[in-house]
Amino acid sequence: MTAALFYIMGLAMLGFGVAVITSRNPVNSAMSLVLLLAAMSGLFVLLGAFFLAAVQVLVYAGAIMVVFLFVIMFLGPDEGVRRRLHWFGAINGLLVVVALLYAFFTLAGKQPPMIGAEGRAGTVESLGRLLFSKYLLPFEVASVLLLVAIVGAVVLARKDARSS
Amino acid sequence: MEIHLLKSEMAVALLMGWLLLVDLFMPRIPKRYLARTAVVFLLGITGWLVWTGAGVGERWMEGVLVGGGGMFVLDGLALWGKEFAFWAALFAMVAGMRFAGKDDDHLVERVFLQLAACLGMMLLASASHFALVFVALELVTVVFYVLVASRRHDGLSVEAGVKYLIYGAMSSGVMLYGMALVYGATGSLGFAETARVAAQPTPPMLLKMGLLLMLAGLGFKLAAAPFHWWAPDVYEGAPTPVTAFLATLSKGAGFVLLVRMLTVAFGGMKEFWLPVIGVMAGLSLLFGSLGGISQTSLKRLMGYSSVAHTGFMLLGVAAVSCAGLGGVLYYLTGYLLANALVFGVMCETSGENPYQEIREYAGLGARSRWLAGALLIGLLSLSGIPPLAGFVAKLLMFKAAWQGGMTVLLGIALLAAVVSLYYYLNVIRHMYAGEPVLTDGLRVPYGVKLLQGALAAGVVAVGFFPGPWWDGSLMIVRALAGR
Amino acid sequence: MIFAEYLPAALQAGIALAFVAAMLIVPPIVAKKGAPNPAKDSAYECGLPAAQSGRPRFSIKFYLVAILFVLFDIEVVFLYPWAVVYKEMLREGLSILFSMLTFLAILFLGFLYVWKKGALDWK
DSSP states (O other), rough: OHHHHHHHHHHHHHHHHHHHHHOOHHHHHHHHHHHHHHHHHHHHHHHHHHHHHHHIIIIIIIHHHHHHHHHHHOOOOOOOOOOOOOHHHHHHHHHHHHHHHHHHHHHHTTTTTTOOOOOTTSHHHHHHHHHHHTTTTHHHHHHHHHHHHHHHHHHOOSSSOOOO | OOOOHHHHHHHHHHHHHHHHHHHHHHSSSOHHHHHHHHHHHHHHHHHHHHHHHHHTTTHHSSSSSETTTTTEESSSHHHHHHHHHHHHHHHHHHHHHHHHHHSSSTHHHHHHHHHHHHHHHHHHHOBBHHHHHHHHHHHHHHOOOOOOHHHTTHHHHHHHHHHHHHHHHHHHHHHHHHHHHHHHHHHHOOHHHHHHTTSSOOOOOOHHHHHHHHHEEEEEHHHOOSOHHHHHHHHHHOOOOHHHHHHIIIHHHHHHHHHHHHIIIIIGGHHHHHHHHHHHHHHHHHHHHHHHHTOOOOOHHHHHHEEEEHHHHHHHHHHTTTHHHHHHHHHHHHHHHHHHHHHHHHHHHTTTTTOGGGGGGHHHHHHHHHHHHHHHHHHHHHTTTTTHHHHHHHHHHHHHHHHHHHHHHHHHHHHHHHHHHHHHHHHHHHHHOOSSSSSSOOOOOOOOOOHHHHHHHHHHHHHHOHHHHHHHHHHHHHHHHHH | OOOOGGHHHHHHHHHHHHHHHHHHHHHHHHHHOOOOHHHHHSTTOOOOOOOSSOOOOOOHHHHHHHHHHHHHHHHHHHHHHHHHHHHHHHTOOOOOHHHHHHHHHHHHHHHHHHTTTTTOOOO
């Protein structure tokens, strides 16, 4: 069952990924990316990383894609000019493919050299417990970071604060 | 969570909140007064920290106060970093107010953001866990994204902001990936646990890769070659007080983190990171000194100068000795004072010379003896003329490199010192001997004179009597290495 | 891993997919569709030909809204694990309550700022 779901999600990701780069309408590309991210969150669920799956949908498929779409709509959603394949890009792409294949064949079946966290690390409960006990300080600092980002966004984007 | 350890951080955070609330709900209060009040408050917090820090200095030097599950450390280096952050932020706030002019909409917001960057560096100075390191570093960086682009109608400022944002986001990503690899190798993000794995006879490959990626990300924040390409453009495009803040606070934050990370977390992997730091130091020295020769804008020149100074400080890090690391702290002290002097003068002349062309500094010696003198002392200290602070600092670096047996690097550093001497002296030549473009006198308020006088006195005092500063730096580093 | 607990989610996803598929497939079969010709596709007698694309550019005003949405969305991400462990951790003390209250208070300051500065006004 897990394997079947993995292949379904994986194939869906591949299909949407190809759609992202081949679609001539940028809005369609962005929509394909949303579906790709949704399928990826399915993979996270299969791996037991439930929080990551939720964040993937909430932040990436939700918020980040809104910004993507905004930029596309702002620049004008006209169909892009079909560009010729550039040899530099093609060579780089090939290199990446070779590197990935190499990594795949040398690493397949091996245990990754990682020390993972013990227990049900990906669950929301364990994450919440850690976040509100050990990681309390970075958590509070994160709120200051968000506050600074909010003020910064208003400072940079708002026309003139006083004339309103 | 041991809240009493976070007193100074909470004071700054409360000041930030107070500032924002007063600005929102009492719009009648002129923004200038509000900003000045914030400066006074921050000065008070600084004084309080220096006072209490000096009182219990020995205790903090020996024992370490740890809080937040081992994430937050209060020791000599942390205290030093916090004080550095205070002085850098104070100076940047004053410079920003001088620069802003009367009808400035975002003055309070800018002070708020500067306080936030200060808070970020304060946390960074105490962070001994990569999660806190990342959040604190982002706090500093996000502030700079906004500040650099804050002159929205100036194309150069926006261009600088976009460049800084793209390079910065990239480097944050690289650094975060490095942290993930460290976690993969050690199963923890804490410095102590990392040190345990790093001390093994053959540290895992993953840990090495993680450290490399983190050094690359940190190299960006420090403007260390080969990650320095953004520096001249961003230094030139950013508003002058922001450039001053960028040159002092982000450099200080980067070095405090680098010193703590390399000695505490990766102390066992010296053989691995030593050549990396050495190469970065050599490249920074070369690019920073040679790149500055042909510059016509003083701000851009300061960008290259900051790259070169990063190189000198990395020399001390590469020496892996208490003398080298203590020298870095001493160097930063002198660097902060001299930069404050140079950028202070630049803020005063920015109205008539927005792009800080060096040739428009011609005749400054006749127009305002005071400003010219301040610029002279600042530039001489940066170039390392005895007996100013910059001279002693460079001497300490050379000595540490010599004792570390790094002859090649020492040669490059000597060359860089000579080359950079040329471009600093070129500015001074223009100032006193150049054909003047403008001849009218420059009026400098007494407050500015007082501040510049104090800074100049500081540069001279730190150079003439290096004893106390040097001893303090050495004590901090010894305590750090002894743990 | 037990998949039974995901059955409702799978069911909902299946229904949603089937519904959309039906919307796309059924109408062309049910509806009568004549052969298209240029006269049929052109604007009606008194209408005007379209002056521009049907999808105009967005206003830059949306930018601030989009960014603020992202920022407050991230706040919600932090609320999710908090809500999950809240009841359990409340037994160990009130710190779980106050830590989130502090977080929200700091972000509420941001909300106040956005509001008072009129960044949400649509002029």
